[in-house]
Amino acid sequence: MINSILRFGVIIIILILFQVLVLNHIQFSGYVNPYVYIMIVLLLPSLTPSWLVLVISFLSGLVIDLFCGSPGMHASATLLAGFSRPYVLRLISPSDGYESGSNLSMAVYGVRWFFIYTLLIVLIHHTALFFLEVFRFADFFRTILRILLSSFFTIGFILLIEYYGKRR
Amino acid sequence: MRNLLNFLLKYNSFIVFLILEGIALYWLTSGNSYHNSRMVKGMQGVTRGMEERLSNVRSYLNLREINSKLASENNALRNSIERFTSQENLKFISVKDTLFRQQYQYTSARVINNSVNKQKNFFTLDKGRAQGIKIDMAVTNGKDVAGVIVGCTDNFSIAISLLNLDFRLSARLKSNGYFGSLSWDGRNYRHAVLNEIPQHINVSIGDTIETTGYSAIFPEGMLIGTVSDLKKSGSDFYKITIELFTDFKKLQYVNIIGNMKRTEQLELENQLQ
Numbered sequence: 480m481i482n483s484i485l486r487f488g489v490i491i492i493i494l495i496l497f498q499v500l501v502l503n504h505i506q507f508s509g510y511v512n513p514y515v516y517i518m519i520v521l522l523l524p525s526l527t528p529s530w531l532v533l534v535i536s537f538l539s540g541l542v543i544d545l546f547c548g549s550p551g552m553h554a555s556a557t558l559l560a561g562f563s564r565p566y567v568l569r570l571i572s573p574s575d576g577y578e579s580g581s582n583l584s585m586a587v588y589g590v591r592w593f594f595i596y597t598l599l600i601v602l603i604h605h606t607a608l609f610f611l612e613v614f615r616f617a618d619f620f621r622t623i624l625r626i627l628l629s630s631f632f633t634i635g636f637i638l639l640i641e642y643y644g645k646r647r
Numbered sequence: 648m649r650n651l652l653n654f655l656l657k658y659n660s661f662i663v664f665l666i667l668e669g670i671a672l673y674w675l676t677s678g679n680s681y682h683n684s685r686m687v688k689g690m691q692g693v694t695r696g697m698e699e700r701l702s703n704v705r706s707y708l709n710l711r712e713i714n715s716k717l718a719s720e721n722n723a724l725r726n727s728i729e730r731f732t733s734q735e736n737l738k739f740i741s742v743k744d745t746l747f748r749q750q751y752q753y754t755s756a757r758v759i760n761n762s763v764n765k766q767k768n769f770f771t772l773d774k775g776r777a778q779g780i781k782i783d784m785a786v787t788n789g790k791d792v793a794g795v796i797v798g799c800t801d802n803f804s805i806a807i808s809l810l811n812l813d814f815r816l817s818a819r820l821k822s823n824g825y826f827g828s829l830s831w832d833g834r835n836y837r838h839a840v841l842n843e844i845p846q847h848i849n850v851s852i853g854d855t856i857e858t859t860g861y862s863a864i865f866p867e868g869m870l871i872g873t874v875s876d877l878k879k880s881g882s883d884f885y886k887i888t889i890e891l892f893t894d895f896k897k898l899q900y901v902n903i904i905g906n907m908k909r910t911e912q913l914e915l916e917n918q919l920q
Binding site for chain 2: 500503511512528529530532533534537540546547548549550551552554555558559561562565611612613618621
């Protein structure tokens with residue numbers, strides 16, 4: 480128990496630092512900015528009580544907000560992702576259900592399951608985030624394009640990290 | 648009471664969600680620039696210190712380019728001093744009362760936080776109220792427009808970048824003096840849009856765009872960019888795309904310009920309304 484709390488604390492700190500110190504300064508063509516810190520919401524163990532998921536996602540969004548200088552944007556988008564997580568998990572549950580206490584990782588449930596899981600959460604998060612950022616429905620399709628492009632990169636990063644991070 | 652408790656227990660995560668989302672959305676909607684400046688104050692300790700250290704490293708890597716820019720600026724300044732003093736010798740008059748004539752004062756600052764990839768970009772400078780920075784001062788990169796100060800604390804200030812959907816600037820064509828309104832469309836960090844130039848005016852690609860000084864923030868004639876694309880839309884106005892002189896991706900040292908006669912001008916203008 481203590482062990483896994485420590486482990487996730489370290490993962491959360493590493494992901495946030497990676498986001499604010501590296502990814503926020505990499506700007507592919509000025510359009511695309513991957514927000515990989517959403518992995519925090521993805522990786523929390525399946526047994527985590529839902530209110531704790533919400534609090535953790537809110538706080539991590541808040542920290543990202545403080546570094547980005549954007550008021551409440553990341554906090555509300557990440558919170559929405561954390562809120563929809565149980566519903567997404569129920570929607571895509573494997574035929575024999577989830578093993579209690581297991582990590583929601585690629586190693587346990589397979590590449591295909593993890594990809595769909597990531598896809599849904601990232602799309603929810605990015606849609607909320609980019610619409611909150613522009614805060615208007617003018618240029619609707621350009622915002623959609625930005626959402627899709629950024630989601631593509633975010634999902635790519637997350638799958639790479641998950642695939643190669645297994646040996647940690 | 649028991650029903651209420653049961654209800655709360657059953658939907659506890661939904662209630663937590665509503666409360667937290669309420670906090671976040673309230674924060675989001677209650678005024679952007681205000682909160683940005685408040686935030687600088689609150690987060691000076693951790694995030695700004697870290698960003699300052701990072702930006703120290705980054706500014707070291709760009710020293711060569713900055714040196715050459717400074718050298719060329721020095722040359723230009725030395726030339727103008729030369730012109731000024733020799734003129735004075737000719738006329739045998741020296742006006743000591745500079746306070747009376749000086750309208751703009753200049754200082755410089757370092758950019759410690761910056762972005763170009765959002766729709767509403769701001770950047771943070773390492774000088775604040777204690778160094779004489781005030782809200783509504785102009786920020787330029789040499790002679791090129793960069794932004795306007797929107798909030799300051801004792802040692803930091805935040806400027807709204809030209810790359811912000813809310814940024815408006817009165818700008819004119821250098822060749823013939825027709826002015827319009829400059830804004831950013833959120834697409835490309837190298838391009839902005841100039842509106843309200845009527846179609847009977849001759850505009851050609853490569854024309855220089857400069858500030859007008861009507862807003863009492865920027866001095867007249869600060870450079871903005873060159874016309875890179877020109878479309879006749881259905882309305883009476885051109886759609887002019889401008890390639891900006893300032894490259895916001897490598898913005899490091901900026902000049903801050905304060906207008907000492909701004910309050911006087913605004914007071915006069917307000918009398919008429």
